[in-house]
Amino acid sequence: MREVAVIGIGGTKFGKHSDRSIRDIGLEACLKAIRDAGVKPKEIEWAYAGNLAQWEWGQGLFIGQVVLRELGITKIPITRVENGCATASTAFREAWHKVASGACDVALAFGVEQMTVVDSTKMLSIFGGRQYPEREGDMGYTGPGLFALMASRHMAEFGTTREQIAMVAVKNRKFGSLNPDAQLQSTVTLEEVLNARMISDPHTLYQCCPRGDGAAAVVLASPEVAGRYSANPIWVAASVQVSGDYPDDRSFVGLDCDVRAAEKAYEMAGMGPDDVDLAEVHDCFAMAEIAHYEDLGFCKKGEGGRFVEQGLSDMGGQTPVNPSGGLLSKGHVIGATGISQIIEVVKQLRGDAGPRQVEGARTGLQHNGGGFIHTDAACSIIHIFKR
């Protein structure tokens, strides 16, 4: 397996783009990534498109071919992949593997979703009812319900407080206010978070990520050609994807899937959690980020609440987490989220993150999870990058 570099990144602002076609949204991100890389469209040899539910939202069949055709990227293998909320990371990882295995020298991965065109009642019925409706969705076992259960269990077992969980939202919205591509760019206070409308106890509105529309794209290259295009390649030190193992008897204070993925990723990168200068993790709900601190090894199990309270995940702390603002600020644009996280890590390692720059960052971790079956995620994907 060869080293692989990210040589180009590009994304749209996340938010409401209901007046555009999904093709146009995807195109904006791909065009930016190609221009950033300095590659010619005809030099792209392989491509993956991430999209959760293009048809369900009303358009988008063959989204990969249809978007890339507008750039003159034709004839090459183009495939759509889907892995729930980890869809874009799956697209990235497949493109990475094609370059790493020597199948091609230059590959593109993009993710796109347009979710605001669907009304929220339909959205809920989709997320609740399409996996194991008889055992999960119909019993309230959906995203908000699941992470509320995890938070309750974490509070009972480790003494984690409502305030600590809410601090994740305060921190991430502060970072989001520094990110012009985030959907929510206003800060919130701890009191505002705690007093907001209750969604699923203990999570209030500001502790649940919004949805949105948007796209994110990257161009990947082999060491043999990366130098030809980019003065500042960022290298993939690890790429790991695992699925859940779904026992029925696990204490639900984290995700085994993430623990296994992190162990493999650190082994592949030849580093440990202490070596990670910043991380973009899947904060779909505030509690998720606390579990991720623990499952990714930034602190011990049970100490995630204190980790955020002590500022260890804040700027200047041990491991700044979600400097982009995270899903809580950007919104979870499902097909695009994973690559959006990767774009932030690459910006940070390039030193191009402006007012939210983590000083001297040399390594960054990206974590993206997808789906649930009982007490384990269906899928966990982790990438580690280094400059």
Place this chain on the structure above:
Amino acid sequence: MREVAVIGIGGTKFGKHSDRSIRDIGLEACLKAIRDAGVKPKEIEWAYAGNLAQWEWGQGLFIGQVVLRELGITKIPITRVENGCATASTAFREAWHKVASGACDVALAFGVEQMTVVDSTKMLSIFGGRQYPEREGDMGYTGPGLFALMASRHMAEFGTTREQIAMVAVKNRKFGSLNPDAQLQSTVTLEEVLNARMISDPHTLYQCCPRGDGAAAVVLASPEVAGRYSANPIWVAASVQVSGDYPDDRSFVGLDCDVRAAEKAYEMAGMGPDDVDLAEVHDCFAMAEIAHYEDLGFCKKGEGGRFVEQGLSDMGGQTPVNPSGGLLSKGHVIGATGISQIIEVVKQLRGDAGPRQVEGARTGLQHNGGGFIHTDAACSIIHIFKR
């Protein structure tokens, strides 16, 4: 890149399975393939699931993880892929690449779709309206319309007759009557085909494939371990995937996509069309098979009508085509079709095809196409197998 063997195959009967869950349908195929291969579920290292529109039809989120969990296949990377009508072939090809590149020794690919749970009006609106509705679907530029245009042009340019086109259906339904897993197992006469209800001139009902429910699965292995499991491995001699290039000015008598894929596949396999002992091709409409004879090199451009009339694609002919009965008999179970074709090729090369066996078959070609943008397919995938 290493050689890769197909060591296990398994599929459901194609037809109406609306009383089962999509998980159960997928499970039947995967269980059969694993038993056929003689592998233990825990020996599967990587898996791909093909499914076109699981959500749109009403259930099926994380279809790969959900089906494989029932077999105890957990923790490994599992990804859903989609490439329109070529979805299952895409799943096969990704699994093939993981074994060929050395990323793993044993991989599984399956495809599943449950289409009869959607009423036909909704189905038509989906296929017509989700790609380029303003330029294609709204103008009648859907599957039936497209292949009718191709047939009309082929008739005008080369003198191909309605009778010749109808002979494809007669031949494939004859083969289908010998396949217990086919949806339609009755034969039809040339008069019955020509006099059936007109769908899109010149294609009558029997020249259009039905849809259906079903699943198909395969287990793939490296040369290092294939002998451990299977006394009769069938080898992948070529795997090629290309996308269209979509010019607006092409004479629409075939698909450039398929011509390019075939050239690459023959080069990769080190053989030519004359070396192909049998082929399973994408006969979604009767005219498609005639174009494929030409585009895959079994005969010259324009001679496809005479090719079927002279029996050259029939049993005992130059290149028997669609001995399984093809999509015209089996039905196009979109997420499963490509792997279903591969299963037939493997059965033929094993000598296990019973009354429809192509005597002495040593090499077989599988061709699966997906989608349209103007006058080119969005995707064409070809695999060549040898025993």
